[in-house]
Amino acid sequence: MQDEPTLIELTKAVADFLRNEITPIISGHNAFKLRVAINILDLATRQLTLGTDSDREELERLTNLLGMKGTLMELNRVLAERIAKGELDLRTSGLAAHLWQTTMEKLAVDQPNYASYKRELARDKDA
Amino acid sequence: MMEEKLAQSVGSWFRDAIGIAAVERLSGGASQETWRFDIVHPEGNVGAILRRAPKGYGAAPSRAAGLNAEAKLMQLAFDAGLPSPRVLHVLTTEDDLGTGFIMQRVDGETIARKILREQEFADARARLTHQLGRVLAGIHGLPDAQLPELRRMTAAKELDELERDYRSLNWPKPVFELALRWLRDNDPGPSTEVTLVHGDFRNGNLVIDRDGVRAVLDWELAHIGDPMEDLGWVCVNSWRFGEIDKPVGGFGSREELFAGYEAAGRRVYPTRVTFWEVIGTLRWGLMCGGMMQRFREGPDHSMERAMIGRRASETEIDLLRLLAARGN
Numbered sequence: 001m002q003d004e005p006t007l008i009e010l011t012k013a014v015a016d017f018l019r020n021e022i023t024p025i026i027s028g029h030n031a032f033k034l035r036v037a038i039n040i041l042d043l044a045t046r047q048l049t050l051g052t053d054s055d056r057e058e059l060e061r062l063t064n065l066l067g068m069k070g071t072l073m074e075l076n077r078v079l080a081e082r083i084a085k086g087e088l089d090l091r092t093s094g095l096a097a098h099l100w101q102t103t104m105e106k107l108a109v110d111q112p113n114y115a116s117y118k119r120e121l122a123r124d125k126d127a
Numbered sequence: 128m129m130e131e132k133l134a135q136s137v138g139s140w141f142r143d144a145i146g147i148a149a150v151e152r153l154s155g156g157a158s159q160e161t162w163r164f165d166i167v168h169p170e171g172n173v174g175a176i177l178r179r180a181p182k183g184y185g186a187a188p189s190r191a192a193g194l195n196a197e198a199k200l201m202q203l204a205f206d207a208g209l210p211s212p213r214v215l216h217v218l219t220t221e222d223d224l225g226t227g228f229i230m231q232r233v234d235g236e237t238i239a240r241k242i243l244r245e246q247e248f249a250d251a252r253a254r255l256t257h258q259l260g261r262v263l264a265g266i267h268g269l270p271d272a273q274l275p276e277l278r279r280m281t282a283a284k285e286l287d288e289l290e291r292d293y294r295s296l297n298w299p300k301p302v303f304e305l306a307l308r309w310l311r312d313n314d315p316g317p318s319t320e321v322t323l324v325h326g327d328f329r330n331g332n333l334v335i336d337r338d339g340v341r342a343v344l345d346w347e348l349a350h351i352g353d354p355m356e357d358l359g360w361v362c363v364n365s366w367r368f369g370e371i372d373k374p375v376g377g378f379g380s381r382e383e384l385f386a387g388y389e390a391a392g393r394r395v396y397p398t399r400v401t402f403w404e405v406i407g408t409l410r411w412g413l414m415c416g417g418m419m420q421r422f423r424e425g426p427d428h429s430m431e432r433a434m435i436g437r438r439a440s441e442t443e444i445d446l447l448r449l450l451a452a453r454g455n
Binding site for chain 2: 117
């Protein structure tokens with residue numbers, strides 16, 4: 001077990017420094033690059049915060065859906081192959097729900113402001 | 128040095144030009160450059176754009192139509208009365224500037240977020256969708272006999288290419304797999320109509336002012352194929368920039384687009400349009416993956432490229448919304 005602060009705290013500290021201290025004093029193309037850099041650190045923070053739980057749940061769903069054990073990468077490969085062969089499709093119980101859940105969890109990390117994601121998230125909350 | 132050669136070239140074909148000014152490189156990678164400049168003239172300056180591939184970068188990627196074909200298509204569009212820049216000059220060996228062409232600059236906006244949100248474009252937004260339909264019909268109606276040599280594509284060929292691109296990423300994406308399977312199962316077969324296809328008709332490649340569309344740019348992906356491809360591509364969610372309930376570039380409805388297209392005397396095949404929208408969504412997702420790969424392999428190790436890899440998931444949710452929509 002590593003010491004503290006956690007990776008989340010460290011990454012967030014760098015992102016906040018760049019956002020609050022550097023953004024006001026930089027311009028032109030470098031301002032654009034800085035914005036990208038801050039976005040990357042924010043994404044990393046989100047993944048560090050959310051990724052462990054969502055990976056564990058995805059693995060659990062895949063194990064049930066495919067009836068076999070393996071790593072996330074291995075099981076995703078098997079799922080992809082079975083969809084390609086037509087052995088699994090949207091009529092397969094649990095497949096659509098699994099793909100939706102997994103995709104929503106990706107967006108929560110990658111692009112939480114994407115309009116399609118926000119629309120679907122509101123739907124989840126209403127349900 | 129580039130400026131001197133450019134000035135010399137302009138002097139040789141633009142009558143009474145005194146010189147050039149305000150030369151500025153706009154964008155592009157090593158293989159293709161875009162420059163903006165003014166032709167200085169006693170009766171008033173003329174805004175111009177140079178698109179060129181410097182010497183040694185002649186070979187275009189396999190999908191690209193090539194700069195000479197682009198110039199030809201733009202001029203054809205202009206001559207047909209479609210919104211297009213006028214081509215002023217196609218580079219020759221005497222110019223010593225590589226291959227490419229010089230066109231007249233068209234004033235207006237290309238940045239989608241501004242066009243979709245600023246008051247200045249409110250009138251344009253109201254009529255754009257119908258207008259885009261008519262413009263597409265015009266492009267698809269350009270006379271076959273005058274077209275330059277272009278790649279011929281079909282849905283089946285496009286699918287093969289997408290599948291190859293996807294497999295080469297070697298990264299399992301069950302949603303992409305689902306989309307590929309859906310596309311194989313729903314391929315509408317060869318199109319009865321085969322025409323010029325712009326190939327990248329979308330927000331970002333359209334110059335728009337307060338009256339509507341002024342110019343269609345970037346014919347790099349032009350080819351011969353199913354005209355419904357252009358109607359599907361302009362509806363891909365990635366070009367709606369947040370206005371997700373207005374499928375046509377965030378401006379309007381498919382019905383308005385189709386009405387504009389049919390008003391210009393061409394027929395719409397809606398199921399083919401949907402098919403191409405799914406292909407287009409998947410294609411943009413794979414392009415995001417491709418940029419991630421180029422970041423990893425080194426030629427462009429920029430943060431921007433890396434981050435685009437994390438936008439593939441946007442197309443995954445859009446594919447699910449298209450193919451596995453949840454109830455309202």
